[in-house]
Structure formats: structure tokens, C-alpha cells
Amino acid sequence: MTSAIQLTQVSVVRSDSLLLDRVDWTVREGERWIVLGPNGAGKTTLMQ
DSSP, rough: OOEEEEEEEEEEEETEEEEEEEEEEEEETOOOOOOOOTTTHHHHHHOO
């Protein structure tokens, strides 16, 4: 299967907080992923 999205060594910092640290992630064609968590956990912030 072909990669639809591929991230390599991605780090995300927001307001001096490290949210992701050197993450590798591959989403293949046809796969579905969700970001799940309680209200206020930062799901929308992560996607911005």
C-alpha cells in the first residue's frame, strides 16, 4: 500500500510545551485515524 501521509522526526511545541517529540508516523491509503480525548485535552490545538 502507498503512504498517503508520512511524517518523520516531527516535533511540535506550543506555548513552551513540547507536544510531540521526534515522532515518526505513516498513514497508508484507506486507513482512518482519530484523535481521541476529553474536552480541553488539546485535540484541536494539536491539529492547528
